[in-house]
Amino acid sequence: MAFHPTATLSPEGHKESWDKLGSEHFDLVIIGGGYIGTELSGFLEGMGVETHLLVRKNRILRKFDPFITDAVTEELEKGGVNIHFNTSSKSFKRVDGGIEITFEDDTTAVFEKVLWVAGVTPNIEGLGLENTKVEVDDRGRIVSDAYECTTEDGVYAIGDVTGKLDLTPVAIRSRPSPVRSPLRREKRRPLGLRQCTDRRLQPSAHGHCGTYLKRRTGKIR
Numbered sequence: 001m002a003f004h005p006t007a008t009l010s011p012e013g014h015k016e017s018w019d020k021l022g023s024e025h026f027d028l029v030i031i032g033g034g035y036i037g038t039e040l041s042g043f044l045e046g047m048g049v050e051t052h053l054l055v056r057k058n059r060i061l062r063k064f065d066p067f068i069t070d071a072v073t074e075e076l077e078k079g080g081v082n083i084h085f086n087t088s089s090k091s092f093k094r095v096d097g098g099i100e101i102t103f104e105d106d107t108t109a110v111f112e113k114v115l116w117v118a119g120v121t122p123n124i125e126g127l128g129l130e131n132t133k134v135e136v137d138d139r140g141r142i143v144s145d146a147y148e149c150t151t152e153d154g155v156y157a158i159g160d161v162t163g164k165l166d167l168t169p170v171a172i173r174s175r176p177s178p179v180r181s182p183l184r185r186e187k188r189r190p191l192g193l194r195q196c197t198d199r200r201l202q203p204s205a206h207g208h209c210g211t212y213l214k215r216r217t218g219k220i221r
């Protein structure tokens with residue numbers, strides 16, 4: 001499914017939607033047992049939405065240690081989230097009262113709303129990349145090396161669009177070397193998992209980059 005963040009709601013639209021959650025009862029199925037599906041299922045259930053979580057395999061958060069997965073599963077179920085393991089959806093159809101899902105075993109169920117969180121595809125259509133040497137992999141992600149350089153000179157790619165590690169600290173800490181400091185590029189170590197792990201509370205990224213740069217270059221009060 002394509003992810004088009006530019007088409008998201010305005011702040012007023014968001015507020016309206018969240019306000020509605022408290023006053024309107026509806027059922028919702030979340031498709032995808034990764035950390036986003038898991039997090040949102042607990043949150044939405046807590047907001048009074050009848051929440052179903054569809055998980056393709058027999059565990060949520062499959063890359064996490066089992067003792068974490070077990071504890072999260074237990075707490076979610078205790079909170080009222082209906083988790084359906086080993087369940088894959090095959091097709092969707094809009095019907096009266098919501099969306100009908102047909103599962104792999106040909107059974108069907110109707111939910112008022114569906115939230116798909118089983119992966120994202122970068123929104124790169126229309127950028128004109130086909131006119132450049134920028135390589136895109138078979139999952140639609142822009143290929144960039146450890147220094148964020150793409151296969152076209154002077155074009156860099158950082159963050160989720162590269163599919164290296166879809167995490168905020170990664171996007172924040174990735175810096176195209178030639179932009180930041182051409183002379184020191186050779187000395188710079190590529191971004192590794194160690195720098196990307198949140199070892200402390202993550203401050204807001206807003207407004208920090210400029211301050212950081214000024215501090216490093218000595219041009220701050």
Ligand SMILES: Cc1cc2nc3c(=O)[nH]c(=O)nc-3n(C[C@H](O)[C@H](O)[C@H](O)COP(=O)(O)OP(=O)(O)OC[C@H]3O[C@@H](n4cnc5c(N)ncnc54)[C@H](O)[C@@H]3O)c2cc1C
Pocket residue numbers: 004005006036123124125127158159160161165166167168169171
């Ligand atoms: C629900 C959810 C929860 C998450 N929780 C966590 C978490 O707890 N911890 C964590 O580390 N990570 C989390 N992530 C992942 C994190 O949000 C991303 O890794 C991070 O935002 C990536 O930053 P980015 O700048 O690469 O992309 P984004 O933050 O997605 O920013 C991309 C920007 O580009 C704009 N854009 C898109 N297409 C175009 C276009 N064609 N032209 C111009 N602009 C365009 C978009 O509007 C957007 O503003 C979560 C993600 C989601 C969806």
